[in-house]
Amino acid sequence: MTATTAPKAALGVLPRSDGSAKYSHAGYTLTASVNGPIEAQRRDEHAYEAHVEVIVRPAAGVGGTRERHLESLLQSSLAQLILVKNFPRSLIQVVLQIEDSPENDYVNTKLVQASLNFAIMPALVQTAILALLSAGVPMRATATATAVAVVHQDGAKKMVVDPSPREVETASSVHVLAFTSHNGLLLAESEGDFTVGEWDDVYETAKEICCRSTPAKEGTAMVLDDEEPSATDMRQFLRSTMESKVAADLHWK
Amino acid sequence: MPREAEPSLNEKQFVTQALQENLRLDGRQLDQYRPLELTFGDQYGVADVTLGKTRVLAKATAEVTVPYIDRPLDGIFTIATELSPMTSPAFEVNRPTETEVLLSRLLEKTVRRSGALDTESLCLVAGQKCWSVRVDVHVVSHDGGLTDAACVAVVAALRHFRKPDTSMEAGRLTVYTPAEREPVPLSWLHSPLCVTWSFFGEDGETAVLDATWLEEQVRVASCTVSLNKHGEICQIAKLGGMPVDAVVLLQCTSVALVKVKEFSDLLDRRLAEDLKKREKGGFMAELRAENDR
């Protein structure tokens, strides 16, 4: 249940919503639906841009304060990517349903938990982006995200990509970073105890995972065959997923 | 949020007319279900049911808590149903709609009140501590037949679920983590399932199984029968609508039994398959290995 398991995704899994994606990686399985642009309610209607609403629903129990926090993080990130100016007075609604998440065998998990759940953030970002792409919502860029934990094990310090809940618990610090397809740092969340230097290393690791394949020239991604896929290349994953989707849509051409 | 728009006059008129000629828009027989599929998640207690375009997800969880004062020897068992905007933007968070209320009430009657789960087995320390078992039902995609699909999901999730093992020594309760002791299944008594009939025509003469969302919007009456594969009926709900001939209802229930048997078989089969998968070092082993390093 670590980086070794490659991410899986399926698009358009919900026939009744404009766009949808089912994504599973590192033990997390999520489904996202995107509807929009649709009519916005009075209270969140903006005269010059679309209102982006993000709803995160836990697999078990009613959402609590921490879901609201995750929502606000996603909302502020997605609103940056979506061309909200294209659809004034309207609403673009992203609903994320957590279906399955790895559990920590060493504790009996409680239903309501208030503390931040770092490990799930990348999956949330990835799924939302895929759903938006499948809905054909105009965006200025895509994004990729990953989680990295710094674990101190018998003196040695090592970085764990896509840490398990257990690793998160024992890690000295946990980090989530998201990059736009233009290599801009879109989201950076860190918690624990670390130095600037450590964060820098984390940044390197995360960037390697999120931004490996260079932005596509002539549209076709430069698949670097010679390079052995050490860790998952999120951007390449995103691209290949979309390529197969588009190919399927345009089979008739 | 804008309300769900009614189907057009043309559709309403046509659906009814076609049914009188035993025609359904998707070419099914009147008493034919859409293909029903059931899968389980990596974790215990996650069931994913698809019925045509309808998809329902159920997740079972258990927590230790304080029993209700009036029932000190019973555990707590709740089924939570919420239709999120994922089902349709017409649904708002924390704004229960009629669909939602009816659905949860039917599940409540079918699974909880019929004593499918032995709640006394959930009691840990009389009057002090007990298990609270909770099933969250997520309607991911709604194209009719919610009740029937959701019921399968709930039952499947509960039968698949494992709760942490416990022990009592010297009057002190210990709840073991999965790492210490393999979790244990719930004590399950019987598996009631729902079969919903929809009635069409001026005096509801045409009875149809597993109506789609469009058909549900046009139907004149509906009736949900809940029973287990032994033919024991747990509840029958015909909530208003056109009056329907009693004889017709009787025929419905007998057909329902056939369907329920089919569903039960599917359930047993899938559960067995999943068990096999886990036994030969499936997910848990992997997790354990990963935790140990």
Next chain:
Amino acid sequence: MADRRRINGPAGATIPPVFDDVSTPKLKSPKTRSRPPNTTRKMYLKTGVTPSASGSAYLEIETSATPGVSGLKLSCSVHGPRSLPRSAPFSPHIVLSTHVKYAPFATKQRRGYLRDPSERDLGIHLEAALRGAIIADRWPKSGVDIIISIVEGDQDRETSLLQGDEVWDMMNALGGCITVAAAALADAGIDCVDTVAGGVAALVQDAGEDSIPTVVVDPIPSEHEKILAACCIAYLPTRDEVTNLWFRGDLPTSDIDLYTSLVEKGIQASKNANRVLVGCLAETIE
């Protein structure tokens, strides 16, 4: 059902600390009043504590001599006058909405975040007291919100056993609310016919069951053996009008004048409060 919008504590209920009173017997005997019966405690009033509000004020009533007896700390902010929401019906005069809330840490017992009946009562009394003072028809179709947070309730912490004296504490709280709200309203520049202020008087029995009850202003429950009755009065000095009178308790039928004297004392108390209020406002004008 736990509040899903807040961070809830443990599932099992928690107990406020229970003190072993045996170890400190001296505290059990009721402290005696440290002030003469007709003088109020010192109060400190300040306006403009919430700059983003159209008006605001902070009131603190000196903690009395005895240790562990806390004073009253109130913070009030006024928003408006602002136009009523489109949904609201037409109103020829300004619509007052008052909201009084104890902070969770304001009293002996931890207060929840949802308003309880007593807090609603305070709101209603306050509303009545202010309505009489504001020149309401100057702002048709508009509303004003008056929000008071009781940061610290006037309560004795040491007496762990409650002798059902919350109601008397509420009296004092209301008195303070009225005064602080008046200050905030003035700070917001909302015209009033006069500066209203609140005062409390009580009929107390200090020397045993059959002693002669006496009337005192600004009572502190813990300083008296028994409080028979009390009243809180909102009073407009220059007009000599009472806008709100809240009486509680029972008076010995033997003496009819008791009631009037109680009210008079209450008025006297509110006059004292008024002096502080006017003084504070005068300062801010300079």
Next chain:
Amino acid sequence: MATGHPIVLPGETIDPSLIPSHPKNPLRLGPGLRHIPPTDIVPTVAGQLITNPAKNSMWIEYNSNRYIPTPSDLILTQILRSTTDAYLCLLSPHTAPATLPHLAFEGATKKTRPVLQPGQLVYARVALANKHMDAELECVSAATGKADGLGPVGNPAAGSGGCAFDVSLGFARRLLMARSRAEGGVGVLEMLAGEEGGGLAFETAVGRNGRVWVGSESARTVVLVGRALQETDRGGLGLEGQRRLVRRLVREMR
């Protein structure tokens, strides 16, 4: 992907060599592209980049489910209710209604205006669409004053309402192509009417908003056509597949 039509993702840089550079005609950008001054042209959706040097135009070919009204699109809409001078119509679920003026029908005047029931399906053209306003529809060509096929479809009251079927926007577009068989690769309708379908008699009104109305004397035919359309769309069938599908359906539903 090796073709000259690469697949692009939002924000990716398009190789300048792909951007047609016609001496005279100005460059025309189709859906899915935005121009960032001075020279950047950036895709905003995931799809296939199509360029047409002759017309000096380029756009992104992609499929989606949410219809965004564009002028002169033919759409199948549903009357919600009538105001004093216009009908409010539903273009796609949960969106603000479009307006269809009472006078925007062939030969309609203050006196003689068509009376349409709420829920009635209408085949119309988008007259006006702009992101800051609700779309406006018409059932008459401003030029000729003729309806040319636009107006209410079917007559539910008379029991001949026909039925509407949902398809993907991409499929609707292909159906509407002038030479849909050659360019769009959809022959299913022709086949149904032709020998594969045993010459079924039916009429259709294809809406760009992903709704297709099918009318016929026989309900059986309506269902058959509807299923054929939906299954072709969902299954992503090629011409041969469509032929097989039609044959199968006809057999099944005989």
Next chain:
Amino acid sequence: MSAPTIKLPAPLFARLSPHPFLLRNLTSAADPSRPATRTNGRGTQETRPLHAKASSLSHAHGSSLVRLGDTTVLCGVRGEVLPVERVPLFRPVDRGGVGLGRGELRDYDLLVPNIELATGSAPQFLPGVPPTALAQTLSTRVYSLLHSTGMVGVEDLRVWSKPAGGGEDTEMEGAGEGQEEEEGVKEEDRVVAYWVLYIDLLFVSFDGNPFDAAWAAVVAALRNTSLPVARWDPEREMVVCSRTEKRQLNVKGLPVACTAAVFEEKELGEVGTGVPEGRHWLLLDPDRLEETLCREAITMVVDCSDGETRIKSIEKQGGTAIGRELVRGFATIAEKRWKEVQGAMK
């Protein structure tokens, strides 16, 4: 709006079109050598002085009042007793086991922070409504940080059956659970209850940057929290507290939050390619107006108590203007802030 031809009184201008107004303020510096100033007269890197004083709330076990410019927040910490019978998943401590300490705090919900904005602290927060998304987000962040920093040691919150036990334990707090358990074994001294700390934050006045203020208030309040010494009374079979004896809470370290928002020249930077076009400014300690005009923000929590700078948390969201370099650089800004706040906390 911002056309120079129109002459508007500054406040009106600010009201009508805040964005151009702030932009004008930042750019209007006659000679580029002079640093840009904000609408509120501060330099871009200039924070508002933070005043923290231990407030004297007599019903709370610890409290503080923090002023950050016109943002005023009041924090009260109150301890209540939670007998172990009421802890559903209670495990006797001496059993050891994984994730002890932090585990207890989290699993038994011993720290309960909540933030109340709906006190009329600003026009947009009216009372009687459930907590807004902002309030909930703030509460979550405080909760998370409380646990991740491990400021409060669980030992301070344990109540032991042996009266003596309690006294010594605190001396050897930090010395780790290890010895604690041994002792537990030999005297079979057991935990009978826990203190639950209710940490309630009340915004008296709101003018932006709520998190920095709230967090400072929490830290200040915890530092002046002392719980009554509690002991197990076998006769009454309950935990009783001493009136006279109090024990100060040992608060580990001094984490300080430092927030800045990014103001972009273009409203919602109409960015096409990677690098954000147009200039942008990093506004330290943003006020209410500035927050409404900024989409991107960064909060860094640092602790320099033991010499070197340790980062406890980074939260950066809402844009791409802040890249690797800026985050790196921000650490030094946070350090500076830490010193200021440390001074204020004394």
